[in-house]
Every structure is written in C-alpha cells, then in structure tokens.
Amino acid sequence: MDLPPTTMPSMTASTERYNPRNVEARWQSVWEERGLFRCPDDDPRPKYYVLEMFPYPSGRIHIGHTRNYTMGDVVARYRRARGYNVLHPMGWDAFGMPAENAAMQNKVHPKEWTYANIATMRDQLKLMGFSIDWSREFATCDEEYYAQQQRLFLDFLKAGLVRRKSAKVNWDPVDQTVLANEQVIDGRGWRSGALVEQRELTQWFLAISDYADELLEALKTLERWPEKVRIMQEKWIGRSEGLRIRFQFAGTAPGGAEILEVFTTRPDTLFGASFMALSPDHPLSAEIAATDEKARAFIAECQRRGTSAEAVETAEKSGYDTGLKVRHPFLDGKLLPVYIANFVLMGYGTGAIFGCPAHDQRDLDFANRYGLPVTPVVKPDEVAEADFTVLEEAYLGPGRLVHSDFLNGMGVEEAKEEVARRLEGRQVAGAPQASREVNFRLRDWGISRQRYWGCPIPMIHCRTCGAVPVPEADLPVRLPQDIDFDKPGNPLDRHPSWKDVACPQCGAQARRETDTMDTFVDSSWYFARFTAPRAATPTVPEIANAWLPVDQYIGGIEHAILHLLYSRFFTRAMTETGHLDLAEPFAGLFTQGMVVHETYREPDGAFLPPEEIVVEEKSGVRQARHAKTGAPVEIGPIEKMSKSKRNTVGPEEISRNYGADTARWFMLSDSPPERDVQWSAAGVEGAHRFVQRIWRMVTGAAASLPPAGSPGPGRLSEADIGLRRATHRAIRDVTEAIENLRFNRAIAFLHDLANQIAIHDSGDKDDSCDSGWAQREALESLILLMGPFMPHLAEEAWQVLGHDRLVAETDWPEADPALLREDEIILPLQVNGKKRDDLKVARDASVAEIEAAALAAECVQRFLEGRPARKVIVVPGRIVNVVG
C-alpha cells in the first residue's frame, strides 16, 4: 500500500535527532485520514469496549488528566493489534456547578463557557495521539443528549422507579440559596459566611433502594473489579439483619403515641440499654417541640449545621432529655429515658435507637456525657466477670451474655435469636412487640437540584392534577438561554416566563418543575449512549447490547461508590424499561492513581507554576528559584495537579518540547498505574532520552539489516540465539503485563529488551551468521511492543525499517514457545531459610536429584559442619531449603 506523501520520512541522515513535533502531527493526520479508529457496528471481529471516565470541561486539560486516557489508549491499541473491533470513545460530563460559578464571576453564559472549554480541551487531548473514535463525541449538555435523558426519566416514572419525597438541603439564609455540601465550610455558606440552616424540600428520587439486594448480590459476579471497590460498595449498601422493637411509653407521648419503634442489629444487648434516642428529624421530636420550647431550641441547634453525614458524625454528641420514658420489655418497672440526640440519623432504620453504651461507641460517648449507666452485657471469654468493665471504649467483640437474666451464658447469636423469639410472641398495642427486619443503609437517590446548568426534570405541577409528566411530543424541555446570574439561587425559578405552561391534562395554568437533575444522572448512562450517540432514542438496544458491557473501564478511585453504583442501577432500570438488556455495565474496572507535582510558593505565599521555576541541587539539597528574577522560591508539598495550586503542566508545552510519546511513556513508567505518579522535569528528561535512544538504535541499524520480510534465519551464533530468546521473552512478558494493566512492568521489560539489543550490537560479529536477521526481529518486536505506549515513534521507526503498513494496522507479535524453554534452571539454595547459593539443575530434575545436589553443595557442608540435615524442602522450580 502506498503511503500518502505527507508520511515520507522527514529525516534522511540517521544521526539526526528524532523530532517529535513534526513527526507526531504527521502520524496523527495519517491515522485520521485512514479512519483507523472508527469502529463500525457491523464488524465481524470480536468487539472490545474500552472507556475512561469522561472529563468535566473545567477549562484546560493538564497532563494529570491524560494519564488514564493514556492507559485506555494502550489497551485500545493493544486490543486492535490482537484483532478486536475496538470502541474507544470520548465525551464531556458537561453540566455542573463550575459553569454557574463562572457565570456569576465572569458574566459568561454557562453554555458559552462550557463549549469554549470543550473546544480547548478537545484540541489539547488530540495532541496526545489517542486512538479515539471522535465521530462519537458528545457532551451531556448537548440538547440531543439531555433530551434522551428526559425520555429515560419519563420511562422510569412509568415503571414506578421515580418517587417524590421530602429531603433536607443546606440553606444559606443570606444568599437565599441551596448549597452543596462542599459549599458548606465549618457550618457556614462559602460566599455569605452565614450559618447554614437545614430545610426540607419535596424532591424527585430514583428508586435505587428497590435494587439494594440485587446490587449487593451481583457484586460477586464482578470478578474483574478491584476487591476494595466491591468491599466499599458492599459496606455502602450496608445490608443488615436485625429486629424492629416496639417500646411502650410509660404514659402517653405527645401526639398520642403509645409506641416507640426502633431498629437494632444488637437485640442481644437489650439488658444493657440505658436510654432511647430520637433523631432531631423524627416525627415525635417535632411533636415534642410543639409544646416544649427547650426541645425546639435543641432541634434548631442541631439544624444549624450541614446535612452531610460527616458533619453529623464528627459533631460532639449532644442530646436533650424529653422527660418521656419507655418500659424495658423484659425488666418490670425499669424505665428508660427518651432523648433527642444529634447523632441519630432519620434516614436509617426508624430514626430512633435504644442506646447500649457498653457495646456501641457513639452510645458510650453519649452516656458518659450525660451520666447514664453503662452496663456491659457481653463479656469476652478470656476475661473474668469481676475484671470486665467498659469505661471509654465500647466492647464490640464476641463473648457470652452477662447481667442479662435469661440470656446469661448464651453467645451473641444465640441471644439475638432468643430475644427475637420472645418479643415476636408478645403483643403490645395490638401487634407483636418485635419483628425481624432486613435493613439497608442505601437510600433512594435524590436527583433534584435547585440549579440552572443541568438537565431539566420534565414534569409540570398543576394545582388540580398534581405532578404531570411532560408529554412525549413536547420533549425536550429545553433550558432557556436568557437567564441572569446577578442573584444567587436558581435562575430557572426566577425566569419571567419559562416555567409558565398549560397543564397537559386539564389545560389549566400550571408551572414547570424548575429543578434540574443531579449531574450523576448524566454520567450514569453515557457509556450506553456512546454505542449509538446520534440515535433518536436513548439507545438502539440491539447495538447497545452488542457493544456492552464495557470490557475495560478506567477511572479514579474517588468514584468507587457513587458513580459506579448509580451506573449499575441505571443499567438495571434501563433494562427494566427496554433500553438495554444487560446485567452489569462494566465487566472490568481499573482505578488509576493521580499525577502529582511539587508545589512552589513565593515568600508571600502565592503559588507559582512549574514553568516559572528553576530547581537546582547542591550537595544533596534541592533549591528552587524564580526563572526570571532569580528570587528564592519555597518548594512545597507534592500534591495532585490542580488549577488552584498552579502545579500543572500542560500537554502543549510537553508536546512542543518532548512530544506526546515522551509524556505517555513517562506517565506509565515507574509508578504502578493504581498509584500516584510524581511528575518531574528530571523524569520527563529520562523518558525523552529513551525515545532518542530507540531512534538512534533503529536509524543506526536500518541500513545494515536484511530487508523487511526476509526469510530466515540462517545460521545463528550463540549471541544471536540469546537475543532471540530475549526477544521472545519480552513478547511474552510485555503481553502479559499489558493484559494485566501493569504498564510500569511492561515498560521495564521494554527497557530490558532495548538493553539486550544494545549488548548484542556491541558484541563480536561472526559474518557467517545471520545476526542481522535476529537483530531485525528484535528491533521490530521492540517497536510493535512499544507501539501502544509510543505510537508516533513506533510508526516512524517502523517506516525507517522499511515497512509500508502502519504499526496501527499490524498484528501483535507472537512468542515462540521453543525459544522460551530453558533447559537448565537456577534454584536459590537456602540454609535455614537464608539464601546461601545458587543451584543449577536440569529443568526436569527430580526432587531426589535436587535434594542430593543441595546436600552436596559447598555452602551447605560449611553451615551444617558435619551434622546431618534435619529436613530438605524442595519446591520444584522455585527453591531449595536445607534445615540443619
């Protein structure tokens, strides 16, 4: 095949340095012209879908963002070479708060700001040479995308997966606006500084809790997910079996309640109960507050903090004694005081607990503060009863019941069962006193956001008909363009006419829903949309089902729970509503580490970007100064690359100075991909030296090699065979490393192969041998194996070696098993568990032979000093250990 003229070698003399600036742009346009990364839906090859979590278009991309795309690209290019039809798309998670903040600060329309950022970032990404099918690109703020999302919402509504409930939000009383948790700092609004209040709002929820059991069970099937992510999701879903117990009030509570219901997973500790606690949001708390001013003040106090669980749980435990009492179910005459307590969450169980201080840390902290009794009722076996006390630390371990009447002597599980059995059989206020219950920590997903820059929720509120869905024909509900950000709060709500609409049912004057959807909704199905990005329905089920699941998903560990769980839920909901037929969205998951960089600060504390800094090392001490003024600069801690710390490096300057290949190579070298990598100028230089080294090797050898595709080999010297062995070992090892996403190891093996080629090259040559053939094989393998990492250099080198086809069109090399087999192996020889020598044995030596050889070894004789060995442990192929 003839190459287009633009691809003719730019370098003629082999001594010239490799110039990535020209070369990279050129190969990128060749790939583009040939449409190599387009993936047709009707391709007979097996499919492979590789996806990296799509970016938020925050402004400019920095090199830190590009690490996970580089990983994905290595996988994509590798799979293509293995004969797969690879889907590797890119898009933009484009709704969200930063666009609104920019609008307020800079008077830019969120839409304009977002699309301008996307344009910039797309250009930046393209510099990196990723093998992406750009024809499938979309942004979640595209009308085309959010229109389909509204369709999904309405289908979910029909399927009973949408609910309307009340939920708390952070309210800034000065700005008169709802705040996100991250906008609440130490209980105050980030802009106004006002003390945040909690407000109840009626909002839209997706019924993820209906799938709690299934989402939990199916975790077992996700074999190619990191264990830690599965564990985190398991804990998050938080299935627990327990008992709902109905405590009787002594007397009547406000509002006429006779019963206080609690949920507990520890009914065995019932005899250790010393108080009851209600959530400040419990209905009974409100009843009490209606007539009790102090209770009202306490609840108000609890509500003067953010709504996040973190804020609730890190606050010092406090409570208010309501004066109410409940009867202990088993102890006649024993009454337990009822508190309202700040650490009890309304969202879990019944919003009320019985406190057993000895066996729950939160209860203990609370009891110690209010002088409530602490009675240990579960005692570890190894401690005597008289010695067992609980003071500052609750006892959570196993043991036997004490101080517990009929439970005494039982184990924890047995006691739980006994309490359940007895209470179930007893009636209070016309119902059994207890019932077994399975509870989940997972709550329904509140998707309402009081913001402009999001997907409008396609509902209409009518005075008579209630909440009515927008009719199919009226979709999409578009965001209005003429909005103002002069005031905080939701511009949709303030808009003079947008929300005015006729009720689709009765035709009366009605009002649009002004809340938009949580941006997590946008990212919960984008992976499915990529399979048919322009379709007039959310998906084309046959196409989506053929491409999905994503074979390899790559993204940050910070998404371990919410994004991944929501996507798993959406997959089920979309299957339920006929848009997909799929069990799980992501068959393989990999969580990559971040790119971190030193920070630099001027004496006044202002951050400086790396390009304005010169770092010097004098007698082991690194010192930084300003590149222009020479003024000293403080080297700060190493942190995640971020705009605010100004410790970013852009793709442009890397592309300009070293080339994308150097950056790609460096980011995957050294650090294992799941861990952070520290970007440093020295590291980049090192990677670039390797690029130049490969170029010298290839151009230096090209003229003297037999032509590409020569038959062979003829006679080979010992050294030639050694090089062939090294080549085929590298093919095996690099392949395995990429398969397992251990890119740093793959790179180490490639270094090794390059070293072996250099050693072979500098050795004595026997003219009667086909050394050039072995050398060509080694160089070609090296180029093909590094192709996924440094695709531009690989193409250029491949061409220099006389090939017409592109690396991007060439099959992955295969290792020859005959060259991988070793006839002799070297076993480490230990004496008493410490390595003393190496033992060279035949590959198929028997255990007895190895044992004899070990005992005969000089070092064994020396260490045993004539005593007979007590034991010889032989692990075939691994190790020999002589125990003396």
Next chain:
RNA sequence: GCGGGCGUGGCGGAAUUGGUAGACGCGCCGGACUCAAAAUCCGGUUCUGGUGACAGAGUGUCGGUUCGAGUCCGACCGCCCGCACCA
C-alpha cells in the same frame, strides 16, 4: 466520627501472590570519547564490618504463625480516598 486502602535503597518502584528483597528507571560516583562542554557509551551503587572471599542487619513500629514473611494474623503510627448536593 464511620467505611476502604497504602507504607520496600538517596528517589519512583519490582518481587511469578508464602519461596533469591531491591528487576527496570531516576539520581549519584568512577571511567571512555572531547581542546572543552553537552550528548553518548562502559562500570559501580541497600546499610554496617572486612583489601577480599565473606559475614551481619534490613521492606513504617511492636509482637505472632511458618522450614521460609515485603506478602498471612494482632496491636500501634503515618499518609491517601469516600461519606449520598464537587465532579
């Protein structure tokens, strides 16, 4: 506060998952080439003692299991991620 993870030379890390601790790279030291420098090439580089062969110590700290522990178990220290309205 709760949940999850991580910790190995001067530095990034490797170690076939219980079997040679330090692969590979960076840095540093020495040498070659050069008028010189850069670039490049070759050699060395965990620590301690020894000219050396070699010996001892060593994977955050303390303890345990094992013929054998970076890897498994327990306690502690430090750092990172998440906690439902950041994306």
